[in-house]
Each structure stands twice: as C-alpha cells, then as structure tokens.
Amino acid sequence: MKTLHFSELDVAKVTEKEVADLAQRLERDDYTSPFEGLEDWHFLRAIAFQRPEMVEPYVYLLDLEAYDEA
Template sequence: MKTLHFSGQDVAKVTEAEIADLAKRLEQDEYTNPFEGLEDWHFLRAIAFQRPELVEPYLYLLDLEAYDEA
C-alpha cells in the first residue's frame, strides 16, 4: 500500500488523482497498522482545510461536524 507523506506546503501540490487514491485507501481500511490510516486521515483533513474544493466528494470520510462553542 502506497502512503503519501506530505508536509504542509506540499498540500498545494496534491492532485485530484492522489486525493482519490487517498480516499480509496481510507474506504478500504486495509492498513498494516492503525497509524498508517491515521496519517492518511490527518492528511485528508489538512487538505480539506487548505483546499476544500478537492476534498468535497470525500468529506464523509472525515466525519466533520460543526460545534456550537457559544
């Protein structure tokens, strides 16, 4: 299983195909250890905050909810 390793600045270089591969890995959930899955999840989350238009089809994988902090 190929896992992408990106730093914060590399999020700008991620392609739609790479995000689709990342989402597919998260959907299949066939990681050799839980940290690989967590790394992919955190990366998808970082992309969602920096380039939300690319992650929109995969938001269900992030389980993001709005919180009322008032």
C-alpha cells in the same frame, strides 16, 4: 505508484488523483497498523482545510462537525 505520506505533504501541489487514491485507501481501511490509517486521515483533513474543493466528494470520510476546531 508512490504513496504520499503526511510528512511529505504540500497541499498546494496535491492532485485530484492523489486525493482520490488517498480516499480509496481510507475506504478500504486495509492498513498494516492503525497509525497508517490515522496518517491518511490527517492528510485528507489537512487538504480539506486548505483546499476544500479537493475533498468535497470525500468529506464523509472525515466525519467533521461544524466548528470542529472551536
């Protein structure tokens, strides 16, 4: 299975399976470097802002505060 990278992200084309795989990687937190985990976190966050329905089951992984961007 190909792992998506943030640089390849097209949020409009991300599938539910890809989001679930991403969330599972974040849950396991089994990365070879902290930057890999951070990249996945930013990827999930980008999806959350553009397609919130896709990350609804995984929003706890983002630890977002109300008005986070304010």
